[in-house]
Amino acid sequence: MDGSIKLLYCLVGLILREKIISAYENIALNKNAWEQYPYNGRPWGADKAVDGRFSDRSASGGQCTISGNKKINATWRVDLGRVLGIHHLTIYLRTDNLPWDSSNDHAARFLGFSVYISNTTNKDRGFLCYKDINFTRATIPNITTIECLKHGRYVIYYNERFPGVTYPVGYSKYAFNELCEFQVYGCPTAGFYGENCTLPCPQNCQERHCNIVDGTCLGCVSGYKGPRCEKQCDGGMFGLNCAQSCGVCLENEHCHYVNGTCLNGCDKGYQGINCTKVCDSGAFGLNCNQSCGVCFGKEQCDYVNGTCLNGCDKGYQGDTCKQECPDGRYGYNCQEICSTCTAIRRCDAILGQCSAIRRSSDSDTNKSLLFLYGVLSSLCLNVGLNICLIFWTCRNKCRGRKRQEKRITQLSSEPLKPHTEKRITQLSSEPLKPHTEKNADDEESVLYEDMDLIYDN
Structure with a gap:
């Protein structure tokens, strides 16, 4: 009884899966195709793999793409025309209409193949959708369906047989791309998802690209996060994927969730549009509009409150070192006592010497x-x-x-x-x-x- 229930569940799952798969459209049909090494002099060009005909999977049938002989690598691709949502791929291999088993020499030519989805013609800049590492001549199917929930413009088939590389038993000596049909199923219009491609992707999805099945965003526009990009950045973050940190905004306000600007200005000690830059040398406070005092060794004062962290230089005192030493005092923090000077000659606040030079106030x-x-x-x-x-x-x-x-x-x-x-x-x-x-x-x-x-x- 339990076995019957499990079998029923499996059948229902397969039916539902086939229903979902059949709901998408072959967006590669009659699109532009290209191959690296065409077979010269024969009508076996790259377009044969996207013409919709694959009833005769032999060379003589004229319905398959066949590449040149004795090549160490083989590349074929189809251009979908624009970046589209892809659900799965179905590949029909050349069989020459012979029994498909280990005795069929064509099986060895497909072992180790890869499929990439890319926004450019360079496969290495794309996403590796599938790489065969398990099939043998006896197990590789001549019709292969690969689920690949991605977005891209180019779908690329690739195989290689480089000299000096040891490949598993059963692999052919050279690489080929002998494809009778290469189908790419997905949504023909960008920005939609679902079985019938009628549901619009969330508006904050990056480039309006979302998962073709459940509509979750593949990435968010600046300032948003969440599976469907429905939440604004928070927690002191902003920008693309909420990956950038806010500056020091006034009264610890949150910066703008998109561009990081502080709408009400910077807090004390900071400047710039995003309030990420401390005050310039010699300045401190709100909007960096206050001048530092005479700190020890001409050091920068505290950017926020202007205090001199290591005390004052000679001739000055106070937290901000803006107050000159009173009469009779001189030196660092005005701790030294002047010698007796006449009424005309006053004590120098820096060196402690009696001097006739009037102060700036006089x-x-x-x-x-x-x-x-x-x-x-x-x-x-x-x-x-x-x-x-x-x-x-x-x-x-x-x-x-x-x-x-x-x-x-x-x-x-x-x-x-x-x-x-x-x-x-x-x-x-x-x-x-x-x-x-x-x-x-x-x-x-x-x-x-x-x-x-x-x-x-």
């Missing part, structure tokens, strides 16, 4: 005082000039008035006609006209005009 103070003196001098000069101008203007007005009064006096002492006395009195009582205040010469000329008028009258 120099800055002197520069500020000189600037202030310059401003005050300019103000005083402007005030003085304005006072002089006012004085000069008033003096000219006074001179003009005195000339007017003098002229009136001279004219009034001369005998005048009666009707002119009224005009003289009116003229002496009138203020100077506005247009006569321009200058003394103008005033005098106007005054003379009035006096001449009076005199004439």
